[in-house]
Amino acid sequence: MQNRLSTTTLGRLCLRKGSVQASRPALVFQSRWASSTGGAATSSPLNTDNQSKTGSQPTYGPIGVAAALQHTSSSSPPTPTLFKHEFALTDRVALVSGANRGLGLEMALALVEAGARAVYCVDLPKEPGEEWRKVREFAGRMEGKTGEGRMEYLSGNVTDQEAMWKIGELIGEREGRMDACIAAAGILKTHTNCLDYPAKQFREVMDVNVNGVLFTAQAAGRQMEKFGNGGSIILIASMSGTITNKDHAWVSYNSSKSAVLQMARSMACELGPKRIRVNTLSPGHIYTNMTAAYLDTQPELLGKWASLNPMGRIGRPDELRGVVGWLASDASTFCTGSDIIVSGGHHSW
Ligand SMILES: NC(=O)c1ccc[n+]([C@@H]2O[C@H](COP(=O)([O-])OP(=O)(O)OC[C@H]3O[C@@H](n4cnc5c(N)ncnc54)[C@H](O)[C@@H]3O)[C@@H](O)[C@H]2O)c1
Numbered sequence: 563m564q565n566r567l568s569t570t571t572l573g574r575l576c577l578r579k580g581s582v583q584a585s586r587p588a589l590v591f592q593s594r595w596a597s598s599t600g601g602a603a604t605s606s607p608l609n610t611d612n613q614s615k616t617g618s619q620p621t622y623g624p625i626g627v628a629a630a631l632q633h634t635s636s637s638s639p640p641t642p643t644l645f646k647h648e649f650a651l652t653d654r655v656a657l658v659s660g661a662n663r664g665l666g667l668e669m670a671l672a673l674v675e676a677g678a679r680a681v682y683c684v685d686l687p688k689e690p691g692e693e694w695r696k697v698r699e700f701a702g703r704m705e706g707k708t709g710e711g712r713m714e715y716l717s718g719n720v721t722d723q724e725a726m727w728k729i730g731e732l733i734g735e736r737e738g739r740m741d742a743c744i745a746a747a748g749i750l751k752t753h754t755n756c757l758d759y760p761a762k763q764f765r766e767v768m769d770v771n772v773n774g775v776l777f778t779a780q781a782a783g784r785q786m787e788k789f790g791n792g793g794s795i796i797l798i799a800s801m802s803g804t805i806t807n808k809d810h811a812w813v814s815y816n817s818s819k820s821a822v823l824q825m826a827r828s829m830a831c832e833l834g835p836k837r838i839r840v841n842t843l844s845p846g847h848i849y850t851n852m853t854a855a856y857l858d859t860q861p862e863l864l865g866k867w868a869s870l871n872p873m874g875r876i877g878r879p880d881e882l883r884g885v886v887g888w889l890a891s892d893a894s895t896f897c898t899g900s901d902i903i904v905s906g907g908h909h910s911w
Contacts, residue, residue: 617895620647620648620892622643622647625643625644625647625648626643629643644893646708647892648891648892648893649676649887649888649891649892649893650676650677650708650891650892651673651676651677651678651709651741651742651887651890651891652677652678652679652708652709653677653678653679653709653710654673654677654678654679654709654739654741654742654890655678655679655680655681655682655733655737655739655740655741655742656670656673656678656680656681656682656740656741656742656743656744656890657681657682657684657729657730657733657740657742657743657744657778657781657782658670658673658681658682658683658684658743658744658746659684659685659718659720659744659745659746659747659774659778660684660685660720660745660746660747660748660798661681661683661684661685661694661744661746662683662685662686662687662690662691662693662694662715663685663691663693663694663850663851664746664850664851664852664879665746665798665845665848665850665879665882666683666685666744666746666747666798667683667693667694667697668879668880668882668883669744669746669882669883669886670683670697670713670744671697671700671701671713671883672882672883672884672886672887673742673744673886673887673890674701674704674707674709674711674712674713675701675704675707675711675883675887676708676709676887676890676891677707677708677709677711678709678710678711678741678742679709679710679711679712679737680710680712680713680714680733680737681712681713681714682714682715682716682729682733683713683714683715683716684716684717684718684720684726684729684747684778685715685717685718685747686717686718686719687717688717689715689717690715694713694715697713698713698715701713716729716732719774720745720747720770720773720774720775720777720778721769721770721773721774721777722777723773723777723780726774726777726778726780726781727777727780727781727784729781730780730781730782730784730785731784731785733785734785734788734789738789739785739789739791740782740785740786740788740789740793741786741791741793741794741890742782742793742794742795742796742890743778743779743781743782743783743786743793743794743795743796744796744798744886744890745774745775745778745779745795745796745797745798746798747770747774747775747778748770748771748774748775748798748818748852749766749767749770749771749815749852750767750812750815750852750853750855751763751766751767751812751814751815752855753810753811753812754811754813754814755811756811756813759813759814763814764813764814767814767815767818768814768817768818768821771814771815771818771819771821771822772818772821772822772825775797775798775822775825776825779795779797779825779829779840782795783795783829783833783838786836786838787833787836787838790836791837792836792837792838792839793837793838793839794838794839794841794889794890794891794894795826795829795833795838795839795840795841796841796842796843796886796889796890797822797825797826797840797841797842797843798822798842798843798845799819799822799823799826799842799843799844799901800815800819800844800845801844801845801846801903801905801908801909802815802816802819803816803818803819803820803821803822803823803842803844803901804820804823804844804901804903804909805908805909808870819844822842823842823844823901826840826841826842826899826901827840827899830898830899831899834898834899839894839895839897839898840898840899841889841894841897841898841899841900841901841902842900842901842902843882843885843886843889843901843902843904844901844902844903844904844905845877845882845904845905846871846876846877846903846904846905846906846908846909847867847870847871847876847877847905847906847908848876848877848878848879848881848882849876849877849878849879850879853876864876870908870911871905871906871907871908871910871911872906872907872910872911873906873907875906876906877904877905877906881904882904885902885904889902
């Protein structure tokens with residue numbers, strides 16, 4: 563009923579503006595493209611209206627149905643654009659925190675493979691670890707990348723706002739742009755009873771998982787604002803920001819992740835007009851050093867965690883590559899203020 567009503571209303575609006583055809587979105591795009599690229603197009607007042615409503619199309623030209631409708635048999639054969647353009651990070655620059663290892667490192671490599679020019683990995687150690695070096699070497703030798711694919715390492719503590727802003731400035735000065743940010747640095751403590759939770763430890767977790775995420779997003783976001791190209795900020799939250807992990811006394815972690823969810827929504831609303839998108843990615847159980855602290859010392863937990871989702875297993879870091887590529891790229895230009903849960907369905911039960 564709701565849909566029928568809105569379709570009718572839209573139809574009436576279109577008729578009043580003098581174009582029945584323009585009520586079909588594909589044709590609206592076609593006319594807009596045709597007029598902006600000099601092709602034959604019906605001139606309709608709706609074109610201007612819709613352009614201001616939908617934002618501009620990508621600079622690389624019409625895509626999808628709009629491209630098909632504009633195509634003529636005399637044009638050269640069309641080629642797919644989805645991976646070549648929308649998902650491609652060609653020449654983009656990114657900052658990833660917590661990227662010396664684990665999910666941050668996995669995501670940094672994904673950005674490189676998607677065509678990024680440079681991915682700056684920020685983490686605590688003065689020098690990057692063996693794993694990071696190996697990944698950089700692997701990325702350096704990779705053939706068929708659509709971008710330079712440079713991996714850089716910068717030592718930094720996400721809880722130091724001034725230092726993080728300086729890191730952002732350094733990247734901006736060196737690269738002349740900032741396009742994507744993944745705030746992946748985070749910590750998880752051992753079980754601690756919520757009624758006895760020590761203030762110092764609670765503050766420590768909140769400092770890294772909440773303040774540090776904000777300072778990382780600021781570091782990149784300030785540069786995105788400066789260069790005016792928009793950008794995509796991905797805050798790594800967790801399904802633990804929405805559900806409580808059964809039998810785990812993680813009040814500080816869970817609270818911190820919940821704060822990150824609202825931080826993203828809040829930042830997304832402020833930064834939308836600047837075309838800076840802010841989303842959260844909320845993984846379920848993934849085997850990394852963080853979870854190994856539990857799984858390697860309490861092997862019975864693996865079966866238990868696996869049984870808590872319909873897939874019957876825990877996840878691998880590489881299973882986050884696609885979603886990060888999507889969120890960082892133009893394939894998700896209308897997605898902001900959203901939480902993308904990748905939990906093997908854990909949250910559905
Ligand atoms: N592994 C999972 O199952 C899982 C699930 C949901 C969410 N997450 C989140 O994903 C993110 C990455 O976790 P992971 O599993 O890769 O853990 P990890 O421990 O392997 O990696 C975390 C990285 O963050 C870095 N870090 C910690 N404090 C820092 C600080 N103050 N400044 C800079 N870097 C700092 C660490 O040195 C480490 O390299 C975290 O935010 C975590 O909460 C993980």
